[in-house]
Amino acid sequence: MHEFDENTTKGAYEPTRLERLLFRLEAQHRCLNWAMGEIAGRPGPVFELGLGHGRTYDHMRRHLPGRDIFVFDREIDCFPDCTPDAEHLILGKLSDTLPEARRRFGGKAVLVNSDVGTYDEAINAEIAEVVSGALPALLAPGAIVLSDLPLTLSNAKALPLPHEVRSERYFIYRSL
C-alpha cells in the first residue's frame, strides 16, 4: 500500500478520491481543533464562510459553547440539525455580505473558517478574491483564518500546516 506524501514529486502517488476527501476532513478536523485552542480565552465572534452540510459548523459549535458563530452563505442546504438560528445566519452573496459585515464586525472576528471552494477553478479565483478583499477589515489582531482556497490577506501571514495534515489544499493565516 502506498502512503500519500505531500513531498512526492509530480507523477508520483496521486491520492484516490477516497483519500482526497479523507485527507480534507482530517485537515479540517486537525486545523479546527488547533485553531479553537488558539482562540481560547480571546473574546470575539467566529465566522463560518460556506455552511455546506454543516459538519464543520457542528464541530465548532460543540467545542465553542457560548461563542457567537456567524454563518455566511448564499443559501442553506445543511443537515436540519445543523441549521444556525436566524440571528447567526447571514444569507446572500459573499461579495455583498462580507463587505456589509464591516460595520457590525469590523476588527472583531477571532476565527474564520472559510470553505467556499468549488470544482471550478475560475469561480474559485473569484471567490478567493472576494474573501481576500473583505476579510482583513473584519479580523481581530491575531485572528486565525482557515481556508480551502489560497487567500491574499493584506494584514495576515500564512502559517505552515500542522505536519500531519495531508490535504492537498488547505491554508492557515494569522492576522497581524
Add this chain to the structure above:
Amino acid sequence: MHEFDENTTKGAYEPTRLERLLFRLEAQHRCLNWAMGEIAGRPGPVFELGLGHGRTYDHMRRHLPGRDIFVFDREIDCFPDCTPDAEHLILGKLSDTLPEARRRFGGKAVLVNSDVGTYDEAINAEIAEVVSGALPALLAPGAIVLSDLPLTLSNAKALPLPHEVRSERYFIYRSL
C-alpha cells in the same frame, strides 16, 4: 479538545458530524487497505455493493489493477470518472441482483465492500437481511466482507476492527 474513544460509556463524548464522516472514511480506508493486502495473490472477483460517489471504488481499482471489480447498485450517481464499464456494472435491486449473481459468481468473490446503509433504520434492517441472505453463496473460502451494516452471514465469522478504527458502525467478516 476531547478525543473520541469507542470505549467511552453512553452519555460521554459523542462525535460531531465532522467526526462521524471523518471516522467513517478512516475506517473505510484502513479496512480496505488491510483487506486488499489479505487477498493479494488470491484470485477471484471483488464486489462493491453500493457505488455511491465512487470513492471506495476508485480506491480499490487503483490498488487492485487487473482485478475484476463488479459494482452492484440500483442506479449510478457517481463522479463521472468513477463510472464502472458496462461489463462490471450490475444494475438493479440487490434483492434481485445478488441472488441472480450466484450462477455466475457462486463461491468466487474474495472481497466484498458493502456500503448500502441509509439514514432509515428500518430500510437498513431490510437491506442487511438481503445482503446477509445472498452473500454466503457468493463468497470464496476466506473471503473478506467489509460492511457499513451489521450482517448475519451463515458461513463467516465477525473479525475485530483494526484498533485505530474509530467509526461507530463498521463491520468485518471472513468466510470459513
